[in-house]
Structure formats: C-alpha cells, structure tokens
Amino acid sequence: MKKILLIFFLFFALVLKSQVANDSVRSYNCNHYGAIFLEIVNLPQTITWYFEDELLGWIEADTMNDVSFNVSLDTLITQRCGSFKVNVGTTTKFYWISCQLGIRPFHQN
Secondary structure, eight states, X not given: OHHHHHHHHXXXXXXXXXXXXXXXXXXXXXXXXXXXXXXXXXXXXXXXXEEEXXXXXXXXXXXXXXXXXXXXXXXXEESOOEEEXXXXXXXXXXXEEOOOXXXXXXXXX
16 A cells, blocks of 8 residues: 555656746747747746846846746747746756847948
C-alpha cells in the first residue's frame, strides 16, 4: 500500500510541475515586432518576464512601455531587441530577440 501511495505521489508531483513544453522567438524587423511565444504545461500562478538593460541589469519587462503580453502572460511582444528571461514557476529560461537590419540610403557596391 505504501508503494502505491509513493508512486501515486511521485506521478502527480512530476505532472503538476509547470514546464515550458515548447517555445519560439520571432525577431524584430520591418514587417513585425519581435516576440517570444511559450507553450506551458500546467500554467503556474507566477510568470515573470525580465529584460537585460545595459545600465540597470535585469529589469521587469512589464514596467517597459514598448513591451506587451497576452492575457495568460505566455507571449511577449516587443519593439525592443535584446536579452529577455522568463521565470515560469521555478524554471528560468533565457531568450534573445535580434534587432532589425538598418539600411544606408547612399550605399554603393
């Protein structure tokens, strides 16, 4: 009986842990804003996004004007390129959104 309870407990402990099952990053360019999309198993109570500022270090992304989220906070959309990290429950993942390419109006080959 104790073994059954132990197996039952371990099974639910592993299943109920929030995990990022899938993710994708879209770079910031002329056609669309940069974005990070997460597919989270067992959506946790806390999802916190951070941006790495050159002067301030890691700051919370929800304090920035050019960052928006969807309702469940599993998608970040931004006009800013750089390093982002997300804390999903006890898991931390790091992401990079690349910058858009610039053009030189008087470029000669």
